[in-house]
Amino acid sequence: MSDQTQKPDLERLLEYLRESRGFDFSGYKRTTLVRRVQKRMAQVGAKDYAAYLDHLQLHPEEFVALFNTILINVTSYFRDRPAWEYLQTEILPKIIASKQRYEPIRVWSAGVASGEEAFTVAMLLGEALGASEYRERAKIYATDVDQEALAQARQGRAEEKDLEEVPAVLREKYFEREGHHYVLRGDLRRSIIFGRHDLMQDAPISRIDLLISRNTLMYFEAEAQAKILARLHYSLTDKGYLFLGKAEMLLTRTALFTAVDPSQRVFTKVPHESLKDRLVVLAQAGNLEPSNIMPRQARVRELMADAMPIAQIVTDTGGIITAINDRARSGFGLVTADVGRPLQDLEISYRPVDLRSMIDEAHRHRKTVKVQDVERRRANAEPEFFDVEVVPLIDKGATLLGTSISFTDVSGYNRVNRELERSKHALETASEELQSTNEELETTNEELQSTVEELETTNEELQSSNEELETMNEELESTNTELQTINTELQDRSIQLNQVNTFMEQIMANLQLGVAVLDRDLRVQLWNRRAQDMWGVQAAETIGQPMLGLDIGLPLNELAKPIKNCLNSGNGLQELTVQATNRRGKSFTCRVQCTAMGGPDGGRSVILLMEAVEQA
Ligand SMILES: C[S@@+](CC[C@H](N)C(=O)[O-])C[C@H]1O[C@@H](n2cnc3c(N)ncnc32)[C@H](O)[C@@H]1O
Structure with missing residues (x-):
């Protein structure tokens, strides 16, 4: 079985429309589409989509009718x-x-x-x-x-x-x-x-x-x-x-x-950001002459050491102080004259921390030795805290040249830390409370979310029903217009028929011949005024009655056979002359002409023309 035949019939029909006429209806709402196609199917008498597809292939003019039905053109000036x-x-x-x-x-x-x-x-x-x-x-x-x-x-x-x-x-x-x-x-x-x-x-x-x-x-x-x-x-x-x-x-x-x-x-x-890559290159050129830098190097180094936010002391390998920076002088009671003295002679070598053992260790392992949060208490003052770092100064050839000892004031940090500890505890308690509130909120949020989603779904369903209703409304409007056109046509036709009828009635009324029209069962269909006068029987008494059963002065026994012959053969004009009795009981010679004709239902009818040739 090919792909084509496996597809549902509607899909095959849509594909055919796309391929043969370039109309792609696959994106149209199915409900509307099905209704509109089925309307055409009913009009051409196709029992299913496959039969309708056959019909389209045989009658290309049906495309126009189908497209007109699907593409609902309802519109108006200032609509809405x-x-x-x-x-x-x-x-x-x-x-x-x-x-x-x-x-x-x-x-x-x-x-x-x-x-x-x-x-x-x-x-x-x-x-x-x-x-x-x-x-x-x-x-x-x-x-x-x-x-x-x-x-x-x-x-x-x-x-x-x-x-x-x-x-x-x-x-x-x-x-x-x-x-x-x-x-x-x-x-x-x-x-x-x-x-x-x-x-x-x-x-x-x-x-x-x-x-x-x-x-x-x-x-x-x-x-x-x-x-x-x-x-x-x-x-x-x-x-x-x-x-x-x-x-x-x-x-x-x-x-x-x-x-x-x-x-x-x-x-x-909502505009889309266009992708504009903007590359801004800022170039700044310095103008430093090496000759300006070189003579000042030593002083710059000195100033740099003084500008450092930590206290620093440098010793040589023999423990002699070679440099003390500004922070070390002001913070640890040292003076410039201490440069050149052995570190171990100064109080700083053992208070607030034993620097000597740290220096030994740094030299032995050739690596930095650190002690954190070293406390120093001065009279009537807040405790201070330092991170102390002893760094062996090693030259390129791995030669030990001296030691750098630095004190970084972490008092502020420590205070903050303790504060932080306290706050942390408070925060943890608050956080637990928050956590539980959060969870409650989360649950409420989820419930809300699901309500919102439900509402959105309902809204979309309503929306789609609304559109569906609107579509049906347009279809109804279009059908209504069609019906109005048909109605107008029918009214015109009815007026014309009435005119023809009146015309015929007048002809019948003014004919000087008695006329009777009989259906194929020989029942009277028409009985004109002259026939009423001749036989004294009203049209209302004869219409629908068997002609041969009428009680009139015409010898119907005699006429029965020729009338049936005329009806059955369908051709020829039978003409007879019979003796009849008029409504006043007087005898007269009557000529009867019998003609067959096609009736409105496709069967035959008979017209009888009756004329007095010799008055009684
Ligand atoms: C109901 S009318 C709307 C007319 C007008 N816009 C108004 O609101 O009064 C819908 C129109 O959409 C057209 N239409 C349907 N499918 C289309 C498509 N794929 N591309 C362009 N127009 C299409 C139909 O032919 C029809 O004329």
Whole structure:
């Protein structure tokens, strides 16, 4: 079995439409699509999709009828008028204000059907810009996938009843009467460019300031809607507006657009950041001459040591002090004259920490020795804390040259640390409480989240039912229009029939021959006035009765056979002359002509013409 035959029949039908006519209905809402196709199937008497596909292949003219049924073209001027009023008062002025006076204003009505939407926006733009600016600046692209609808739109014609929603001033200003209908004025019409465009397949029109896509998206499934919306997003300028139909709300779920006012169906585009790589290179050139640096090196080193935030003492390998920095002098009671003395002679060598053992260890292992949080207490003062570091100074050739001893004041840090400890404890308690509150919040949040999700689902379901209802409404409107047309035709036909009937009745009434028309069972169908006069029996007494059973002065026994012959043979005219008795009981000679004819139900009928040839 091929792929083709394994597909459900509807899918095969859709594929056939796509391949043979380029119409892709796969993104349309299934429920609507099925209803519309089945409507056509019922009309051509196809019992299933496969039979309908066969029918389409044999009768290509059915494509037009099918597309007309699927592409519901319901539209009108100022459809959903409050939305147009909002556009007129809130949106058009913003669009115009965002442009230079000479810049074109580009509008796209996508899914314009028979054009009313494009004509509506043209009138509003004409009002907002004034005649001459409108002529110069307005460009309205009006597109649809349906060529037939576009052909109608291009004419720019309207019946009086179509213009009921157009405010009287606008009707006066923008329409001209031509016989029984109205035509849009040429200067308004010239700015509108009609063209075929398939929202699912064709490249979008660009640089659009106002994109009107009303009551069209709702025919598509969510996935196809998203695809179309992405294209519409591309079409709009960054300051452009998207104007949707009353029932179209799915945009609240997309990141591409935001609603201008949630109660209206007008949206602005959320622009995508364009990827602009900006590389800024800042080059700063210094101008230091080596000759300026060299003589000052020693002094710079000295100043650098003094500028250090730690106290530092340097000794040589014999334990003689070779340098004391400023911090060490001020913080540990040392003086410049201590340089050159043995470290072990000074109090600092054993208080606040035993430096001698640290120096021994550093020398022995040739590595830094550290002691942290060494406490020093001075009279009436807060305790101080130091990190003490003894670093062996080793030259490139691994020769030990001396020792650096540094004291880093960590008192502030320690105080903060203790504070931190206390705070930490308090925080831990608070944190536990917070944790439990957090968990409660989390649970509440999750419950809320799930309620929100439920609400969103319900909302989407409602939304989709709403769109479904709106679609059905449009279908009903379209069926209603069809029925009204049929009704008008039937009324015309009925008037014509009545006229023919009256005409026939008058002929029958004025004939000087008695006329009786019999059906194939020889029951009377027609009995004219002269027949009533001849036999004294009213039409009401004879219609529907068997002719041969009538109680009249005609010798029906004699006539029975010729009448049946005439009926059965279907040809020829039988003519007989019989003796009859009129309604006053007088005898007279009567000529009876019997003619067969085709009856309305396809069977035969007989006409009897009765004439007195000799009066009694
Ligand atoms: C109900 S009408 C809406 C007309 C008008 N926008 C309004 O709101 O009054 C829907 C229109 O969408 C058109 N349409 C359907 N599918 C389309 C497609 N893929 N691309 C462009 N137009 C499409 C139909 O031909 C029809 O004219």
